Amino acid sequence: xxxxxxxxxxxxxxxxxxxxxxxxxxxxxxxxxxxxxxxxxxxxxxxxxxxxxxxxxxxxxxxxxxxxxxxxxxxxxxxxxxxxxxxxxxxxxxxxxxxxxxxxxxxxxxxxxxxxxxxxxxxxxxxxxxxxxxxxxxxxxxxxxxxxxxxxxxxxxxxxxxxxxxxxxxxxxxxxxxxxxxxxxxxxxxxxxxxxxxxxxxxxxxxxxxxxxxxxxxxxxxxxxxxxxxxxxxxxxxxxxxxxxxxxxxxxxxxxxxxxxxxxxxxxxxxxxxxxxxxxxxxxxxxxxxxxxxxxxxxxxxxxxxxxxxxxxxxxxxxxxxxxxxxxxxxxxxxxxxxxxxxxxxxxxxxxxxxxxxxxxxxxxxxxxxxxxxxxx
Amino acid sequence: xxxxxxxxxxxxxxxxxxxxxxxxxxxxxxxxxxxxxxxxxxxxxxxxxxxxxxxxxxxxxxxxxxxxxxxxxxxxxxxxxxxxxxxxxxxxxxxxxxxxxxxxxxxxxxxxxxxxxxxxxxxxxxxxxxxxxxxxxxxxxxxxxxxxxxxxxxxxxxxxxxxxxxxxxxxxxxxxxxxxxxxxxxxxxxxxxxxxxxxxxxxxxxxxxxxxxxxxxxxxxxxxxxxxxxxxxxxxxxxxxxxxxxxxxxxxxxxxxxxxxxxxxxxxxxxxxxxxxxxxxxxxxxxxxxxxxxxxxxxxxxxxxxxxxxxxxxxxxxxxxxxxxxxxxxxxxxxxxxxxxxxxxxxxxxxxxxxxxxxxxxxxxxxxxxxxxxxxx
Numbered sequence: 001x002x003x004x005x006x007x008x009x010x011x012x013x014x015x016x017x018x019x020x021x022x023x024x025x026x027x028x029x030x031x032x033x034x035x036x037x038x039x040x041x042x043x044x045x046x047x048x049x050x051x052x053x054x055x056x057x058x059x060x061x062x063x064x065x066x067x068x069x070x071x072x073x074x075x076x077x078x079x080x081x082x083x084x085x086x087x088x089x090x091x092x093x094x095x096x097x098x099x100x101x102x103x104x105x106x107x108x109x110x111x112x113x114x115x116x117x118x119x120x121x122x123x124x125x126x127x128x129x130x131x132x133x134x135x136x137x138x139x140x141x142x143x144x145x146x147x148x149x150x151x152x153x154x155x156x157x158x159x160x161x162x163x164x165x166x167x168x169x170x171x172x173x174x175x176x177x178x179x180x181x182x183x184x185x186x187x188x189x190x191x192x193x194x195x196x197x198x199x200x201x202x203x204x205x206x207x208x209x210x211x212x213x214x215x216x217x218x219x220x221x222x223x224x225x226x227x228x229x230x231x232x233x234x235x236x237x238x239x240x241x242x243x244x245x246x247x248x249x250x251x252x253x254x255x256x257x258x259x260x261x262x263x264x265x266x267x268x269x270x271x272x273x274x275x276x277x278x279x280x281x282x283x284x285x286x287x288x289x290x291x292x293x294x295x296x297x298x299x300x301x302x303x304x305x306x307x308x309x310x311x312x313x314x315x316x317x318x319x320x321x322x323x324x325x326x327x328x329x330x331x332x333x334x335x336x337x338x339x340x341x342x343x344x345x346x347x348x349x350x351x352x353x354x355x356x357x358x359x360x361x362x363x364x365x366x367x368x369x370x371x372x373x374x375x376x377x
Numbered sequence: 378x379x380x381x382x383x384x385x386x387x388x389x390x391x392x393x394x395x396x397x398x399x400x401x402x403x404x405x406x407x408x409x410x411x412x413x414x415x416x417x418x419x420x421x422x423x424x425x426x427x428x429x430x431x432x433x434x435x436x437x438x439x440x441x442x443x444x445x446x447x448x449x450x451x452x453x454x455x456x457x458x459x460x461x462x463x464x465x466x467x468x469x470x471x472x473x474x475x476x477x478x479x480x481x482x483x484x485x486x487x488x489x490x491x492x493x494x495x496x497x498x499x500x501x502x503x504x505x506x507x508x509x510x511x512x513x514x515x516x517x518x519x520x521x522x523x524x525x526x527x528x529x530x531x532x533x534x535x536x537x538x539x540x541x542x543x544x545x546x547x548x549x550x551x552x553x554x555x556x557x558x559x560x561x562x563x564x565x566x567x568x569x570x571x572x573x574x575x576x577x578x579x580x581x582x583x584x585x586x587x588x589x590x591x592x593x594x595x596x597x598x599x600x601x602x603x604x605x606x607x608x609x610x611x612x613x614x615x616x617x618x619x620x621x622x623x624x625x626x627x628x629x630x631x632x633x634x635x636x637x638x639x640x641x642x643x644x645x646x647x648x649x650x651x652x653x654x655x656x657x658x659x660x661x662x663x664x665x666x667x668x669x670x671x672x673x674x675x676x677x678x679x680x681x682x683x684x685x686x687x688x689x690x691x692x693x694x695x696x697x698x699x700x701x702x703x704x705x706x707x708x709x710x711x712x713x714x715x716x717x718x719x720x721x722x723x724x725x726x727x728x729x730x731x732x733x734x735x736x737x738x739x740x741x742x743x744x745x746x747x748x749x750x751x752x753x754x
Contacts, residue, residue, distance in 0.1 A: 005730070015739070058751060080461045100585065195569040195590055196592075199594070208589045
């Protein structure tokens with residue numbers, strides 16, 4: 001037995017959810033190409049696809065939407081817990097707190113193939129409410145009063161955040177962003193959720209574990225880091241000098257570039273870029289987009305021969321900004337979408353492949369030692 | 378590549394913390410036998426041993442105690458969050474919530490070999506306060522006013538729970554129980570903490586992930602389950618019949634028996650049994666202890682040939698009850714001690730062996746499918 005650093009290439013489960021071809025830049029959910037889904041489907045269809053295996057018919061979609069909408073009504077004490085946290089709190093840690101709070105009522109969570117999916121759908125709804133309330137808490141806004149609308153997830157979520165927005169293009173961008181971030185096999189956050197669920201802990205706690213992992217800068221924070229890089233550069237005229245000074249000479253990492261799996265363009269990044277180019281019309285946004293495009297060009301020229309390309313997080317921040325979100329919400333928005341993937345993975349694992357996850361460690365410490373009382377040390 | 382169910386026998390890290398010989402029933406922390414430590418050391422010495430590698434000298438122990446004691450003062454909003462939760466909440470999920478709340482102030486947690494240990498010591502202190510406040514919330518008692526005493530961890534913790542107790546024997550039992558539960562290599566909870574910390578998430582979030590895994594009945598709930606079994610049996614006269622009916626004929630699992638690693642007596646169980654036998658003097662406690670001993674005898678007679686023996690959780694509940702805790706706090710008390718092991722493991726991993734934990738999944742789902750619009754499904 002020897003240690004496998006980072007569990008690289010160790011398979012923790014089978015999955016029929018997501019397949020990735022990192023060489024060709026292909027991402028599919030249950031066999032459907034990510035681009036087809038992002039451009040044609042409603043987010044709730046994807047939730048249904050991930051949980052049930054097939055795209056829904058009309059009546060199935062209605063039922064799924066109804067279950068999700070029930071989740072918008074989270075218990076009052078959860079909202080109170082969010083309000084107790086400071087407005088400058090980390091948004092993902094606020095989500096951990098809220099999910100921990102929701103887990104407090106789950107003393108004896110009974111996993112069951114019959115009921116799991118309905119609970120999971122409600123959790124998808126609750127996540128929208130929780131993230132919206134976190135957004136509002138961080139802006140010192142009162143709790144949302146709109147949360148019983150079942151029509152469309154993206155619209156409901158944006159309404160909970162901003163009040164009635166009625167901007168079709170922003171709702172559409174939100175819908176696409178959610179679909180793009182739904183799942184990506186078993187990164188650290190999904191692995192943490194699997195480990196927690198393998199003890200038959202409850203679904204809320206499993207999501208809490210995933211959030212705890214997502215919070216790290218090596219995982220969920222990349223969109224924020226890429227966007228902050230654009231802000232730091234400030235103007236299209238500065239890109240070349242910044243790149244030379246920081247990346248070429250300073251050996252700083254180019255944020256939003258490179259991926260353990262993709263060795264070519266990340267297909268999600270291409271779609272985020274299209275959304276950004278199509279939608280952004282304000283001056284500041286256009287400036288940042290031009291910075292991003294110039295930076296992408298330089299980065300690709302420099303690194304593509306090593307298989308390092310822009311990843312999904314490179315343009316997503318610009319899309320989130322266009323929709324109306326500040327940078328400190330980007331990782332929480334990632335989590336909002338990914339909760340669907342986490343839930344789909346833990347259900348697949350617990351229902352069909354369950355085994356307690358218990359790896360080993362290899363002992364390299366001292367041999368047996370005699371205890372010495374403190375007086376004689 | 379094929380799936381390794383439960384990651385069994387996959388080594389996730391090296392460790393110089395804890396070694397287990399499951400065949401011989403040996404458990405050592407950094408080379409010291411668990412029995413030597415439990416009978417001779419103060420809990421804070423073990424915390425120091427786990428974090429720094431050696432048992433402390435007097436001055437080192439004083440510094441470690443001072444750092445721990447600073448953690449007793451957790452921010453007011455964390456106490457408020459705990460008070461917002463219902464009194465019949467799950468205690469471990471309340472801990473998840475409290476640790477999530479503590480993580481909200483950690484926007485850019487900087488892991489550093491120089492500072493990690495001091496932060497970890499404060500977290501050990503904060504955990505005592507958090508568990509005490511959870512105990513008090515669940516009993517509808519007001520928050521503790523005693524939390525600045527630095528003298529002794531077990532005494533401080535019990536004082537925070539119960540007010541000034543001044544019962545040397547109970548403090549001593551608490552001290553031993555804490556030492557026994559400090560670490561046990563990399564079970565699911567520790568693995569979850571490792572996965573979270575591998576993204577360079579903060580320490581509080583990593584503990585949150587561990588708690589989420591501990592909450593599951595296959596992990597942290599065993600002491601509670603074993604104790605409830607004794608309650609259910611009720612009287613020593615019922616043991617034989619209960620055993621025959623439930624375990625022999627009913628094929629019910631005997632709770633508190635069996636362990637993936639130990640194939641003989643768990644050395645911690647033997648110590649818990651000694652504490653229980655030495656300390657318990659009330660009638661109800663004595664009755665339950667006799668039930669437990671009779672059940673142990675029958676269980677060993679029946680199962681020892683298969684390597685199934687009573688584990689650490691078999692008698693620990695009786696000790697927790699003797700100290701004064703109700704059954705719904707048992708798993709939180711386990712967590713209180715184990716937080717030291719979790720912290721020691723994540724520091725060892727991030728400081729010396731760091732790599733993002735990112736296993737793979739093997740795709741078994743459908744091949745490429747064409748998207749069909751909802752009207753045509």
